[in-house]
Amino acid sequence: MRQLFLLPLLLLPFAGFAQEEESKSGRLSPKEFAIPPSPVFDLMGVTPSQINRTSDIKDFKVDWSFKSWRLNPNIAIQSQPVWELLYRRKDLKKYQRSDYFMRRLASLDVSLGTVQNEESDRRIGFAGKMNILKGRDPLMEKDLYEEISIRFQEEQTTLEAQLKALQEKLDTSISIIERSAIRTEISNTNAELQTLNSRRNTEINERAALFVAEHWNAASLDVAFGRVYTYQSDSAGSLNKLRLNRNTGWGMWVNGGVPLGKRWLLSGLIRTTWYEEELNFLLRDKNTGEETQQLAVAENKLYSAGINLRYGGPLYSFFVEFLYEKKALKTPIEALSEAFTAPADVEIVESSVKWTTVHPNALSLGGDWRISRNVIINYGMRWILDKNGKSQAFIPVAGISCMMR
Structure with missing residues (x-):
């Protein structure tokens, strides 16, 4: 948990820096191709699009998520510490003269966020992301x-x-x-x-702005990692038991996109999440037939992969995407065999072994509207399907991202 309390120390000082007027510092305010949600919201899966556009945010940013449609503080903050420390108040030529590694390091951003889900669990997490490939960089267009x-x-x-x-x-x-x-x-x-x-x-x-409008769908590739904790909480907001399922764990992913002409962008995502899986089951005494409730915890992984096709421009776009997910341990019985060995005089009631179900297929439709230079509204509808293609849920999701400049 110490990571959660150390990260704000990195983020909060930059909030004040981000609000300095350009006319006072004499710097160039960078122009981003897009304003995607913070990486920590990507990992939590609370964004309209789960396969978001990549972008190099050069300012302090705040996100709000409205997945549950409740008046809860579902918020994330994001900043780039290397850019803030080394380049923000310097002449643009310093960035242009830097080598490839330092320019990539300048794209490193960190984010911290919290949401409350439909079960009233409080989710808290952090994430880091770095751009390793950028087809067009507005700041490197010297001419x-x-x-x-x-x-x-x-x-x-x-x-x-x-x-x-x-x-x-x-x-x-x-x-x-x-x-x-x-x-x-x-x-x-x-x-x-x-x-x-x-x-x-x-x-x-x-x-x-003319350059960004021309290259809004420029090719880009990001790598990211993060950690999310999910706690049961009460009406007062107190954090209680930590949930041991796919909603609590480490994640690492690669997210990229390539342009298809002037109006289309094809994006993809590959992600692995490492987490502990809580298993509930019954043990039956072979001699008396008495059954007792038991709990075990298994190490598991969740693999996610998907594609997103987006049509539009720098001010608005529409997307359709498909995301597929599967667990490394495919069945609760398989997971239990990794985590628990029954004593000689008892047996596991296999029909009683339960875990948190992950429905593998998610089809989403939506879009975004950049209502100003600093604010973008994201919206979407997510259709969850099981492995047999049967509908399990239909979820509306919306969010707002705001550059604090």
């Missing part, structure tokens, strides 16, 4: 911004020279009328200097 940087640098030099000349003229002038006019010119020149940086960033962001 895209070079002309703007040169032009504004020349303007700054000219304005500073004008300001110096006006100040010298003011110092030598003896005419009251002329000195008043010079002071007005100095004030106007200072105003132009003060707005120069914001005007420069506005042009850069407008040009970056």
